[in-house]
Amino acid sequence: MERHQRVRFYQVGSHVVGNRLLDPEQRTVQARMDRSNTLTCGHRACRGCGEALGARYVLDAAKRAADGKLIAANATGCLEVFSTPFPETSWQLPWIHSLFGNAPAVASGVAAALRAKGRDDIRVVGQGGDGGTVDIGFGCLSGMFERNDDVLFVCYDNEAYMNTGVQRSGATPPAARTANTKPIGEHLGNRFGQGKDLPRIAMAHGIPYVATATVAEPHDLERKVETAMAIHGARYLHVFVPCPLGWGSEAHDTIKLARLVKETGLFPVFEAVEGEVVGVSRIRRRTPVEEYLKLQRRYAHLFGDPGHPEIVARLQAGADRNIREFHLLDPAGEEVAW
Amino acid sequence: MLRQIEGSAAVAETVARCRPEVVCAYPISPQTHIVEGLSDLVRAGDLSPCEYMTVESEFAALSVCIGAAAAGARAYTATASQGLLYMAEALYNASGLGLPIVMTVANRALGSPINIWNDHSDSMSQRDCGWLQLYAEDNQEAADLHVQAFRIAEELSLPVMVCMDGFILTHAVERVDVPEAGPVDAFLPPFEPRQLLDPAEPMTIGAMVGPEAFAEVKYLAHAKQLQALDTIPAVAAEFEQSFGRSSGGLVRGYRLEDAETVVVALGSVLGTIEETIDAMREEEGMPIGALAIKTFRPFPMEAVRAALQGAKRVVVLEKALAVGRGGIVSADVRMALSGIELDGHTVIAGLGGRPITGASLRRLFGDAVAGRLGPLTFLDLNWELIEAELGRMGEGGRSGPHAENILREVGVVAGGSH
Numbered sequence A: 001m002e003r004h005q006r007v008r009f010y011q012v013g014s015h016v017v018g019n020r021l022l023d024p025e026q027r028t029v030q031a032r033m034d035r036s037n038t039l040t041c042g043h044r045a046c047r048g049c050g051e052a053l054g055a056r057y058v059l060d061a062a063k064r065a066a067d068g069k070l071i072a073a074n075a076t077g078c079l080e081v082f083s084t085p086f087p088e089t090s091w092q093l094p095w096i097h098s099l100f101g102n103a104p105a106v107a108s109g110v111a112a113a114l115r116a117k118g119r120d121d122i123r124v125v126g127q128g129g130d131g132g133t134v135d136i137g138f139g140c141l142s143g144m145f146e147r148n149d150d151v152l153f154v155c156y157d158n159e160a161y162m163n164t165g166v167q168r169s170g171a172t173p174p175a176a177r178t179a180n181t182k183p184i185g186e187h188l189g190n191r192f193g194q195g196k197d198l199p200r201i202a203m204a205h206g207i208p209y210v211a212t213a214t215v216a217e218p219h220d221l222e223r224k225v226e227t228a229m230a231i232h233g234a235r236y237l238h239v240f241v242p243c244p245l246g247w248g249s250e251a252h253d254t255i256k257l258a259r260l261v262k263e264t265g266l267f268p269v270f271e272a273v274e275g276e277v278v279g280v281s282r283i284r285r286r287t288p289v290e291e292y293l294k295l296q297r298r299y300a301h302l303f304g305d306p307g308h309p310e311i312v313a314r315l316q317a318g319a320d321r322n323i324r325e326f327h328l329l330d331p332a333g334e335e336v337a338w
Numbered sequence B: 001m002l003r004q005i006e007g008s009a010a011v012a013e014t015v016a017r018c019r020p021e022v023v024c025a026y027p028i029s030p031q032t033h034i035v036e037g038l039s040d041l042v043r044a045g046d047l048s049p050c051e052y053m054t055v056e057s058e059f060a061a062l063s064v065c066i067g068a069a070a071a072g073a074r075a076y077t078a079t080a081s082q083g084l085l086y087m088a089e090a091l092y093n094a095s096g097l098g099l100p101i102v103m104t105v106a107n108r109a110l111g112s113p114i115n116i117w118n119d120h121s122d123s124m125s126q127r128d129c130g131w132l133q134l135y136a137e138d139n140q141e142a143a144d145l146h147v148q149a150f151r152i153a154e155e156l157s158l159p160v161m162v163c164m165d166g167f168i169l170t171h172a173v174e175r176v177d178v179p180e181a182g183p184v185d186a187f188l189p190p191f192e193p194r195q196l197l198d199p200a201e202p203m204t205i206g207a208m209v210g211p212e213a214f215a216e217v218k219y220l221a222h223a224k225q226l227q228a229l230d231t232i233p234a235v236a237a238e239f240e241q242s243f244g245r246s247s248g249g250l251v252r253g254y255r256l257e258d259a260e261t262v263v264v265a266l267g268s269v270l271g272t273i274e275e276t277i278d279a280m281r282e283e284e285g286m287p288i289g290a291l292a293i294k295t296f297r298p299f300p301m302e303a304v305r306a307a308l309q310g311a312k313r314v315v316v317l318e319k320a321l322a323v324g325r326g327g328i329v330s331a332d333v334r335m336a337l338s339g340i341e342l343d344g345h346t347v348i349a350g351l352g353g354r355p356i357t358g359a360s361l362r363r364l365f366g367d368a369v370a371g372r373l374g375p376l377t378f379l380d381l382n383w384e385l386i387e388a389e390l391g392r393m394g395e396g397g398r399s400g401p402h403a404e405n406i407l408r409e410v411g412v413v414a415g416g417s418h
Helices: A048-063 A077-081 A101-118 A130-135 A138-147 A196-204 A220-229 A253-264 A290-291 A296-302 A309-326 B009-019 B032-043 B060-072 B081-086 B088-097 B119-126 B138-158 B181-188 B214-245 B271-284 B300-308 B331-335 B358-369 B383-394 B404-412
Strands: A070-074 A095-097 A123-129 A150-159 A209-214 A235-240 A271-274 A275-279 B002-005 B020-026 B049-054 B076-077 B102-107 B132-135 B160-165 B175-179 B251-254 B260-265 B289-292 B295-296 B312-320 B344-349 B377-378
Touching: A048 A070, A048 A077, A048 A123, A048 A150, A048 A220, A048 A253, A070 A309, A077 A123, A077 A309, A077 B060, A101 A123, A101 A138, A101 A150, A101 B020, A101 B049, A101 B060, A123 A130, A123 A309, A130 A138, A130 B160, A138 A196, A150 B088, A196 A235, A196 A253, A196 A271, A196 B119, A209 A253, A220 A235, A220 B088, A235 A253, A235 B175, A253 A290, A253 B300, A271 B049, A290 A309, A309 B331, B009 B032, B009 B102, B009 B138, B009 B181, B020 B032, B020 B060, B032 B076, B060 B081, B060 B088, B076 B081, B081 B088, B081 B119, B088 B214, B102 B138, B119 B331, B132 B138, B132 B214, B138 B160, B138 B175, B138 B181, B138 B344, B214 B295, B251 B271, B251 B300, B251 B377, B260 B271, B260 B300, B260 B358, B271 B289, B271 B358, B289 B300, B300 B331, B312 B331, B312 B358, B331 B344, B344 B358, B383 B404
Parallel strands: A070 A095, A070 A123, A123 A150, A150 A235, A209 A235, B020 B049, B020 B076, B076 B102, B102 B160, B132 B160, B260 B289, B260 B312, B312 B344, B344 B377
Antiparallel strands: A209 A271, A271 A275, B002 B175, B132 B295, B251 B289
């Protein structure tokens, strides 16, 4: 039997295995000459925008998987605003924006129309930010899941309402500073709580496929999009996308933050089929949460003199719980053996 | 073929013959029987191809229709009351995007206090959302208007509400000739969308528009509604030719020839009004007539002006209330009559299902003719109850909730057997 070694990828700052060293067929969709540039250049996203990156990765891969026949329904938010300063549009696919809270239902309607017309060859993606997904769009999303409509919904999660000026959302992590969770007096940023863990809420609907990913690992992200596109029914992809403007991070740290959020355990990267976790991306080098937090001014109030080590410890405890629950460490220990 | 049939069933059968490709349903009384009927027809294979979707809210119901219409499907839904309000954001979106969705509104009051019975508060509250609004007088017209609505919507690329009085029409069994499939197919060609989400020809729909072009886009919406003033009567005339009966149009006059007093109204109450007019003409020789407004949006200014300009007095009978001002329809009627001097009266009647009886109307019209009617009247209001509650409020302190206080005073159990 031929032994096939799986190539693992680590980005700058670790063991560099470049995309270029791979066989052309194994390279990312993004690295291909024939990528469709579904979200093409000229849009008005900020420097270092994780959402613009995530949307292009996801839609290029989805469009490739759908043989170019893809329709997108977009929620109101940064992605919608920065991509369509009409008469310019960055979208190289049929694209509709209706409202903030209805993108999943609009996508369901498009899918229903296509089914009625016998056009099963055309596929449908719904997409929005965390506000449009976990908060205002949640009812429509849950309905779309429950009916198992043939839609892949993608949440680009940057953990707050960035388009309106960085207000708290149901996906904002504890202790984070936003425009309405400022560290004032005894208040130390956003309250501690469960937030809305939408990937797991999606899993509770028992839909065929749920996955999380970050923009730091395009191979993993694209593979998940391809897996999702090979399935019919309701599918959910939750992509972690750093926001330099809202987080007070450097534009050049977007990929680094997306990598660190996984390496700390704060954001478990996994996939689930019909409500059961079938795979996790293991932490390669376990990293204390401080390394991730300190790169973002939204956590600046936790550090310095005297700082709030007890809050940082609570955040670390949350990461540790994710690590235990999702088995994010290799069973052999922290060092990954391959 | 004439049949004894419930209004909702007649509408469901008619909608099915219009071959919608996506039907979206969320339950709210009194529209439920319509979408239940459509569910049966889809399940029995009588309506195919059609995707019947049961969604989690009215907001989703209309949003699904928005997606379906943008993807080129003929889309239909129905709602009422709170459901229409829950759709409000999507109503403006559907009309702004120019998507020819047809929706039945089974007219019902708006809470609070919660009330399931008929008035026009729901559709009147959305009169400026950019949808065309057609009002049915009876169930034959309710059925016929749906066939016309799809045709009008698709010709203009605008959404249309067909408003029919909840319970009074939706749950009434009367003779209806449900439009047959063949003539409907001949009358209503397949939907050819003006804009389409199509991978073969990618298009961006729903972009942001700033101050540089927003007013022009909105003016175009207005211009399209003005076009509808030609399209609606043309479609009604063609319908009459094809089906041999008159339904729809902009307005319909009743015994207006020599009428000094004209009663203006919408919907099923016209039946009672016309009977009252007949009696007053025959028994008292009173020169009185009526004007039915069939199309409320766009508002047929010229047709209303032409019908009313010879009258001495106009009584607008409204099943909705602009709180803090009075009439809603009246304001539009007055605008249509600008420059013409006549006595104008607004009467608020039938709120929350309060019966509008022939006896009350006869008294009301008599008062109008005798000059005893003020500019704003609430028909059959129980002033004792109101004064008692005003008194309680005047005493200061915690007087309690109005609705519950008044119900206690009336001494009946709210909601009856429902």
